[in-house]
Amino acid sequence: MASPEQPDTHRSNTGTAGASPGSGPLFEAEGVSVRFGGLVALDDASLSVAPHRVHGVIGPNGAGKTTLFNVCCGFVRPSSGRLTWRGSAIPELRPHRLAGMGIARTLQGVGLFPGLSVVDNVMVGADHRRRAGFLSALFALPRSDTDERRLRAIAMAALRELDADSYADRFPASLPYPVQKRVAMARALAAEPELLLLDEPASGLGYDEITELGALVRTLATRMSVVVVDHHMDLVMSICDRITVLDFGRVVATGTPEEVRDDPAVIDAYLGEDARSPERSRDD
Ligand SMILES: Nc1ncnc2c1ncn2[C@@H]1O[C@H](COP(=O)(O)OP(=O)(O)O)[C@@H](O)[C@H]1O
Ligand SMILES: [Mg+2]
Structure with a gap:
């Protein structure tokens, strides 16, 4: 399923120093915590995205997936943690800086200007x-x-x-x-990103549209890295090279689709969701 690592010749003029292209992660969030008042939305969460990979982020509602995306594109400032781009810390976590670096995202829902x-x-x-x-x-x-x-x-x-x-x-x-x-x-692709964050791209789509979306994401990975948050497990399991699982703001597992599917902590997170919903659902 994994595509071979490819040399990255795209956007070589970002002015960001770091490891040579293709030799390490494109992007990392390390030890990120976010608090909204008394609520801990992210608790020391980390994400490492390799070049030209499709990376899934899954977890029950309210686990912190959208908040993680918001940190990655500068919409939310973490209380601790750092972001790196090709091995170098990103000094200024502001939306225009991260967009200029090559990070684009779609919003949960559509978020178009009417x-x-x-x-x-x-x-x-x-x-x-x-x-x-x-x-x-x-x-x-x-x-x-x-x-x-x-x-x-x-x-x-x-x-x-x-x-x-x-x-x-x-x-x-x-x-x-x-x-x-x-x-x-x-709109996200028009930015010609190197890192594309897709927040629930399959929500509201039918079976055939989800299949097309999966093929599109794999095609996009030939020219960028893609991080995808979605609840459609068939899609996530079939298109992702690696998956990070969040529960209550913490990373409970990271690995290949096969590894996370069989991980007891992941099964517990989802069984916990069934057992405790609807109170556990903290958003949507
Ligand atoms: N701007 C905000 N203000 C207060 N609480 C928030 C805000 N954004 C998210 N939260 C809370 O943070 C937690 C994580 O939310 P979110 O990242 O949207 O989860 P997910 O995308 O995994 O469903 C939830 O409890 C949510 O209600
Ligand atoms: Mg969300």
Whole structure:
């Protein structure tokens, strides 16, 4: 199932020093803790993602999966822990810094802007790739027009990859939910990430759509690493090279799909969920 490690020639100009490409993890979160008031959402959690791998993060509702993604893209500041990119600590855990480094994510649900057309939504994902400065954009100088055309082309290419380019001028609310999910994925791809975080990409999809999604994720792994949170175990088990299991904010297992499936701590986490729900479900 695992694809061979590939030399990484993509985005060689990020300016981040570190181990040579392909020789170690692309991205690591180490010992990350997050507290919301008295609630410990993440408790010393770690995640190590190798280049060109599909890495699953699973766990019961409220386990801290989305919070981990929020830390990885700078939406939530951890109270302790660090993130590394190719072996070097990321000094500034801010969204624009992490996006510029090559991290993109989809949101649980879809999270499209209702007032923007599909193509404009996707262009938002590519926005940090603008070359023209603020003043060029403000005064609509020629460089800003060129930029606009370039970003539109990037957005259309991402929509084509998701087979959603025919909806470019529509507004999200007029589209079926599975199409909205594809648009949200196109928005993340328009950033040309090296690390793509997918939060419940299969939720709300039918069987055939989930099968297509699995094939797409494996294809994407030829050019980026993908971390996927999802409750569809068949999908996660079939597309992931490695899986990290969270329960109550702690990592209870990490390994191959076969290893985590047979791990007593994982079975306990899920049996515990059945036994204790609905109180245990702390979100969704
Ligand atoms: N912004 C927030 N403020 C307060 N509590 C939060 C916030 N975000 C998440 N939580 C809580 O943190 C825990 C982990 O949530 P989350 O990361 O969304 O879990 P998962 O994605 O695994 O279902 C839950 O108990 C949730 O209610
Ligand atoms: Mg979640």
